[in-house]
Amino acid sequence: MNDYIIRAMAGGGSIRAFAATTRELVQQARQTHHTSPVASAALGRMLTAAAMMGSMLKGDKDLVTLQIRGLGPLKGIVVSSDSKARVKGYVFQPNVEIPSKYPGKLDVSGAIGEGYMSVIKDIGLKEPYAGRIQLVSGEIAEDLTYYYAQSEQIPSAIGLGVLVDRDTSIKQAGGFIIQLMPDAPESMIAALEEKLQTVPYITNLLEDGKSPEDILELLLGDFELKILDKIPTEFYCNCTKERVEKALISIRKEELEKLIHEDKKADLHCHFCSKEYHFTEMELKELLKNAK
Ligand SMILES: [Zn+2]
Incomplete structure (x- = not known):
């Protein structure tokens, strides 16, 4: 299994970071659900986000579920991860085909349309924690960034990407989540924002052969990056x-x-x-x- 997540911190603990490579699990999802390229991209971005969010959970039985409901032809996506970053998920309409707005870029936001995203965390409390936001772009990474700002008051930078090959198989998939802790000094925030402006698409980095470690080094190398953990991630369903x-x-x-x-x-x-x-x-x- 080659999919994994790197957990790291930087800035003396003021920044926490995750980066993941998820090609195999997105490929597994594609084969399971026979998704079209744009549906594979949407589902793959969601699964990648869920895997990283799952790896943030503390308890063995904790679960995080992300849902999107949209007015576009894809209609909706549900994904879920346990605390071991084992993910599962599906889209409501797996065979959606829509024309690309930009050459070489699948129109995920067009497939999803206007709608909302919910994040449900079951962390062993009486009631699961649930937050919900209106979609800001339908590209998923921006929506999740907005969710973190609105519902959890955590400033975040998120990149998610899936590159689908001509034969519709998954060529690359991965992502990163960088989050600022409340004690992050203003000067560091400004420097990080400037740095993030220069970052290429995650799929370009993966295509260039960059590993999650390399990607975090590129993003946070100037901020005393400390790699903490390497966590395997996979597509896994616990139904019986x-x-x-x-x-x-x-x-x-x-x-x-x-x-x-x-x-x-x-x-x-x-x-x-x-x-x-x-x-x-x-x-x-x-x-x-x-x-x-
Ligand atoms: Zn199942």
């Missing part, structure tokens, strides 16, 4: 037949009885990984005994 059973038991008893009498079976499908689960009439009857 038992989990699907629980979902079946939790539907209304009448619904379950209807499935038994009319369909005599149930076929369910996991949105995140496209896995199919089949239940026979016998199995459903057994489940009905446990239903409320």
